[in-house]
Amino acid sequence: MNTSSGSSVRLPQSELTFGLLMMFLSVILSPLIDIFSKLAAATVPPGEVTAARFVFQALFALPMMAMRRQWGVWTWRRSGVHAIRAAVLTLSMVSFVTTLQVMEVADAIAIFFVEPIMLTILSSIFLKETIGWRRYTACAVGFFGAMLIIQPSFQEVGFIALLPVVAALCIAVYVMITRVVSHSEDAWSMQFQTALWGIGFGLALLAVGRATGSAILDPVMPDPTAMLHLFGVGATAAAAGILTVYAYRAVPASTLAPLQYFEIVSATIFGWLVFRNFPDAIKWLGILIIIGSGLYILWRERRFASKPVSDTSETAFTP
Numbered sequence: 001m002n003t004s005s006g007s008s009v010r011l012p013q014s015e016l017t018f019g020l021l022m023m024f025l026s027v028i029l030s031p032l033i034d035i036f037s038k039l040a041a042a043t044v045p046p047g048e049v050t051a052a053r054f055v056f057q058a059l060f061a062l063p064m065m066a067m068r069r070q071w072g073v074w075t076w077r078r079s080g081v082h083a084i085r086a087a088v089l090t091l092s093m094v095s096f097v098t099t100l101q102v103m104e105v106a107d108a109i110a111i112f113f114v115e116p117i118m119l120t121i122l123s124s125i126f127l128k129e130t131i132g133w134r135r136y137t138a139c140a141v142g143f144f145g146a147m148l149i150i151q152p153s154f155q156e157v158g159f160i161a162l163l164p165v166v167a168a169l170c171i172a173v174y175v176m177i178t179r180v181v182s183h184s185e186d187a188w189s190m191q192f193q194t195a196l197w198g199i200g201f202g203l204a205l206l207a208v209g210r211a212t213g214s215a216i217l218d219p220v221m222p223d224p225t226a227m228l229h230l231f232g233v234g235a236t237a238a239a240a241g242i243l244t245v246y247a248y249r250a251v252p253a254s255t256l257a258p259l260q261y262f263e264i265v266s267a268t269i270f271g272w273l274v275f276r277n278f279p280d281a282i283k284w285l286g287i288l289i290i291i292g293s294g295l296y297i298l299w300r301e302r303r304f305a306s307k308p309v310s311d312t313s314e315t316a317f318t319p
Contacts, residue, residue: 019251023259026243029236031105031267035274036232037093038100043226046097047209047217049233050090051202056234057241058195064188078185079193085177086197092170094205095163098216104277106268108164110286113146115168116260122176123252135258138293142261145289148282179248187245191238261290 033053040049099108117139181190209217222230247256265287271277279287 015250016255019247019249019256020259022243022247022250023256024262026240026247027260027263028266029243030240030263031109031270032236033233033240034096034100034105034109034267035270036229036236037097038105039274040222040226040229040233041097041101044220044222044230045209045214045216045218046094046101047202047205047214048219048222049097049230050093051199051206051219052222052230053093053233053237054086054090054195054198054202056231057238058192058199060235060238061188061192061195065192068186068188078181079197081177081181082190082193083197085174085190086194086201088170088174089194090198090201090205092167092174094216095170096167099160099163099167102160104275105271106264106277106279106283109264109267110146111161111164112168112171113143113261113264114165115172116258117143118169118172119175122172123179126176127179127252135255138258138296142258142290142293145286145293146261146264148286148289175244175248178245179252183249187242187249190245191241194241258293261293264290 037049037053040052044052096108096112099111120135120139178190205217206219208214209219212218268279268283268287272279
């Protein structure tokens with residue numbers, strides 16, 4: 001896709017289809033990160049789960065980096081952007097894994113799904129993406145469906161229910177930055193640099209945990225089962241991250257945002273398969289609403305793929 005600051009481009013049908021497919025695969029796979037995180041968090045503190053994610057993510061990307069010889073394209077300017085991505089991703093991961101210790105995966109993800117709404121608003125403000133009332137409506141309908149699934153109750157979990165909202169804001173910022181830099185950087189290089197910064201932030205948090213004895217951050221020696229779960233967190237995070245980068249390279253963030261609601265569907269399925277948490281009738285109603293919202297966006301964006309869409313310069317969000 002050709003980009004220029006302050007101009008509009010036409011989005012080819014093939015590019016739109018590719019971006020939507022990559023995002024769909026990503027949101028189907030992403031709940032496995034949370035499944036493995038919840039399993040690991042039974043014996044390992046959230047801070048350690050977060051650090052382990054970045055370690056394994058870097059290890060998975062390392063062979064591809066060597067094969068593609070991407071080392072020479074790094075700059076300190078771009079590395080600073082990836083440091084920001086890693087920082088907000090670290091905060092999001094710690095917040096969300098802490099939530100998973102006391103909440104079911106599908107419920108926590110349902111609260112988290114204020115993120116597409118945040119992303120849509122942030123994209124319109126900072127990336128100057130054109131957003132019509134239909135996409136805003138689709139996001140609102142999907143959010144309503146998510147609320148039907150979670151049936152939030154502060155009496156049961158208290159203010160910890162706000163942590164997925166913190167995670168959602170962090171991911172909205174992360175995705176917005178990814179949208180900008182993905183035009184000019186290799187997907188594997190982005191993953192690797194973010195993982196390296198994430199390792200640094202994760203180790204710093206573990207050091208704080210060791211010094212303070214915080215139950216969230218104080219590291220422990222994982223047993224073989226927990227190590228396998230941590231490996232699963234890193235593997236699925238790496239795969240989902242690559243798919244997401246390719247998706248945002250092809251399609252505007254505001255177009256992809258409603259598709260993320262499909263993640264609650266796959267999270268519900270995986271939650272039932274692993275933890276035997278079967279949704280009740282109200283939750284199934286919410287799932288159907290989410291599916292309907294996402295399918296409407298798919299249909300509309302494919303039908304009007306030739307309409308001009310707003311884009312942004314790749315330097316719009318560099319420090």
